[in-house]
Amino acid sequence: MKTDVLIIGGGPAGLNAAIETASRGIKTIIIEESYALGGQLKQQTQFFNNLPKQFDRQRGIHLMRTLIDRLSPLPITCLLKHKMIGVYKDGRIGIANDTETFPIDAKKVIVTTGAAEETDLFPGWTLPGVMTVGAAQILINRERVLPGKNALIVGLNSFSAEVAKQLKACGINILGVMDKTVSVNDKKLVEGLEDKKIRVMVNTVIERATGAGEVKKVTINNDGKKEDLDIDLICIGKGLAPILEPLEILDCEFGFQAKLGGLVPKYYSTLGTSNPSVYVAGNAAGITCLGGILLTAEIAALNALKALGVLNDNEVKVRSSFLWDELRSMESEESIETFIARVAHIKEFHEECELPLPASFHAILEGC
């Protein structure tokens, strides 16, 4: 198989990048390991207020529809249930499904593999009934299955708080959302949970979870006080880390940026990586909000199109600077640290490569 652009991952970033490339008539293939496009949007019933201008405020699942509807009339090949498993010596990408392995010869690759949830280690964390908050959300919203009756949520952040409320709305008894930090800075987060009669426990850790074959009991240490709870569900919400394996296989260099989720590929202001044919976008380029996911995808796609000679310098320059401005406002609204870390990450790589930052980027640097 031959293509101009190969997009690895069919979540919001991959879909938005594909809309950009395919609408220019560029041959585009998306490979997606799941049975359907949409990535994590498939189960996100929460509203997203802070989205790029061309999107209305909407629920994640509706945004997924919007993206797929925009993409469907365009000439594009979607390979569902296909994974990237390696690179051939000549640079072609190795793809596999359940029955065969084959190469794809792509001029440009955009990696939009997203992020994976981090776990929390305590004795018993591998028992059935212990799962990530994302998994619990998938079960209630996509699969319509109750993951348990009595739940404990480990880790307090906006995502785990949102899922705690969704689980409760489905009839699950939430015994508490616990966090090991001594105090929570985000008062709104705590109030939002308490409004829904969900107990918030700070300075609390799990000592052990037990049960024969599945989790039945948990011992927590709540501010020095031990407590035994009868539960059948523990949801771990410890945040996200970028999924990097395809970038490792593609020989991309990495740097460390704690605020972007830890190890992230190095990239330029074009979202191009140290491998000249590879671009990265979305959570794989550093954990961000949904607006950031969509915008980085657009920036990467535009620059891939420029490298393919489809768009001219000036057009890309104008649109990029507009998109970067929008990215600054999106990411700053959610967490200014994310945007500052991203800009620092890019600046560092440009300096390392002795490649001057584009003039339009200087205005962004001054804004930080």
Add this chain to the structure above:
Amino acid sequence: MYIDHHPILENHGNDQISFFYDGTPLKARQGQTIAAALMMNNIRKFGISRKLRQSRGLFCASGRCCSCFVTVNGLEHVLSCTTLIEEGMEIKPNTGDPDVRGGIHEN
């Protein structure tokens, strides 16, 4: 347990399908993954880990953690969280060393 009335989303179609788990006939809804179909039937333990012989079930539900492998129609090592259930499927828990399949190689 199945959520008949979701607080936000419209109801799913009610198309039921039948499958077998370890020989027992069970029901699932069209469009569910194998993992969800099992959990709907209150099966949460999908197998035992190879080395430490510990119970395993759904953990990430995203095809990432490999905790939810099952055997599907004789094919071992299938991720139950990213594979849709189909009429008549025979699912078995993964309890030992898997017979990992090969592939057709070009090049």
